[in-house]
Amino acid sequence: MSDPFETAPASRGQAERVHPATTHLIVLPGGGYASHAPHEAEPVVAWLSAQGLSASVFRYPLHVQHPEPLLALRAEIRRRRAQGAERIGVIGFSAGGHLAGLAALAPGGDPRESVQFAVLGYAITSMETETYRPARLILLGEDASPHLRRQTSLDALVTTASVPFFLWHTAEDVYVPPEHTYRLASALAAHEVPHTVHVFAHGPHSLGLARGAGHAGMWTTLAEAWIAEQVRPPHPGTPKATAEG
Numbered sequence: 001m002s003d004p005f006e007t008a009p010a011s012r013g014q015a016e017r018v019h020p021a022t023t024h025l026i027v028l029p030g031g032g033y034a035s036h037a038p039h040e041a042e043p044v045v046a047w048l049s050a051q052g053l054s055a056s057v058f059r060y061p062l063h064v065q066h067p068e069p070l071l072a073l074r075a076e077i078r079r080r081r082a083q084g085a086e087r088i089g090v091i092g093f094s095a096g097g098h099l100a101g102l103a104a105l106a107p108g109g110d111p112r113e114s115v116q117f118a119v120l121g122y123a124i125t126s127m128e129t130e131t132y133r134p135a136r137l138i139l140l141g142e143d144a145s146p147h148l149r150r151q152t153s154l155d156a157l158v159t160t161a162s163v164p165f166f167l168w169h170t171a172e173d174v175y176v177p178p179e180h181t182y183r184l185a186s187a188l189a190a191h192e193v194p195h196t197v198h199v200f201a202h203g204p205h206s207l208g209l210a211r212g213a214g215h216a217g218m219w220t221t222l223a224e225a226w227i228a229e230q231v232r233p234p235h236p237g238t239p240k241a242t243a244e245g
Contacts, residue, residue, distance in 0.1 A: 022087060022231070023054065023085065023086070024055065024085035024087075024089070025054065025056075025089040025090070025091055025227075026057075026058050026073070026076060026077070026088065026089070026090050026091070027044045027045055027057045028058060028093070028097070028099050028100050029041040029093055029096050030094025030097065030122075030206060033063070033095045033135045034063060034138060035062065036062070036096075037093065040096065040121075040206070041057040041059075043208065043209055047220060048227075051227070053231070055091075058073060058076045066140060066148075066152055070099065070102050073102075074103065074108065077103065077112070077115065078112045082112075088114070089117045089118065089230060090104060090115050090118045092121070093120075093121040093123070093208065094123060094124060094176060097120035097122065097124065098124040098135075098154070100118050100119075100123070101123060101157075102154070102157075103115050103118075104117075104118040104163050104165070105154055105157035105158060105162055107157075116163055117163050117230040118165050119165075119227065120181075122168070122169045122176050122206070122207070123169075123176070124180055125155060125183055125184040126179075126180055127140060127144070127148075127149040127150075127152045127153045128153050129179065131176060131180070140152065153183075154183075155183045155184050155186065158187040158188055158190075160192060160193070162191060163193075164195060165193070166196045166222075166223055167184060167185055167197045168181075168200070168222075168223070169181040169198075170199065170200045170202060170216055171199055171202070172204060173204065173205045174204075174205065175206075178199050181199060185197045198219060198222060200216040200218075202216065
C-alpha cells in the first residue's frame with residue numbers, strides 16, 4: 001500500500017501538517033554547509049511524491065559547527081515520528097549527504113531519532129581528507145583535532161548494525177571526488193552492511209536529479225527500485241541481504 005504524501009516541504013524545521021505515514025523521507029540539499037542548493041530540495045520531493053512516497057525538505061542550520069546540524073536533524077526526525085512516521089529514510093546530496101550519513105550512523109540513544117535507510121548522492125563522507133576543505137572548516141573549525149575529524153567521518157562510524165545505504169557519484173566530480181563514496185562503500189562492505197553503489201563515468205558535482213545528464217540520470221530509476229525495497233521491510237526471519245557493489 002502506498003504511503004500518503006505531502007507536496008509542501010518543511011522549512012527550517014517549521015513545518016506544515018503532515019498526514020500520518022508509515023515511511024517518511026527527509027531530503028537534505030547540499031551547499032557545503034554554507035547554503036541549500038534549490039535543485040536538490042523541492043524537485044527531489046516532487047520526484048519522491050510521484051512515487052507515492054511521503055517526503056519533505058529539511059533546511060538544516062548553516063554556518064554552524066558540529067553537532068548543531070545533526071541535533072537539528074534529529075529533532076526533525078523526532079517531529080516526523082510524532083506525526084505518525086514509523087520508518088525514516090534520509091536522502092542527502094554533497095554536504096547534505098554527509099549530514100544524512102551522520103544521522104544514519106552516529107551513535108545516539110533515542111530510538112525516536114533512528115534512521116532506517118539512507119540515499120547519498122556525491123556525498124562528503126570523510127573529514128579526514130583535504131578535499132572540499134571549506135565545508136570541513138565550517139563544520140569543524142580551523143583547528144579540528146584528528147579525533148573530531150575521525151568522529152565525523154562516515155566510514156569510521158559504520159558497524160555491523162548499520163542501516164542499508166544507496167550511494168551514487170560520478171568519476172569526474174572534482175569538488176567531492178568519488179574517493180568519498182569508495183571510502184564509505186569499503187567500510188559498509190567490510191562490516192557486511194547491505195548497500196548499493198553506482199559510480200557513473202561522466203558528470204560534474206551537484207547534479208541533483210541529473211535529468212539530461214546522460215548515463216548519470218539513471219540514478220533515480222535505480223534508486224526508485226531500491227527505495228521500494230526499503231519501505232517494504234522483510235518479514236522477521238528473512239536472511240540479511242548481501243551487499244551490492
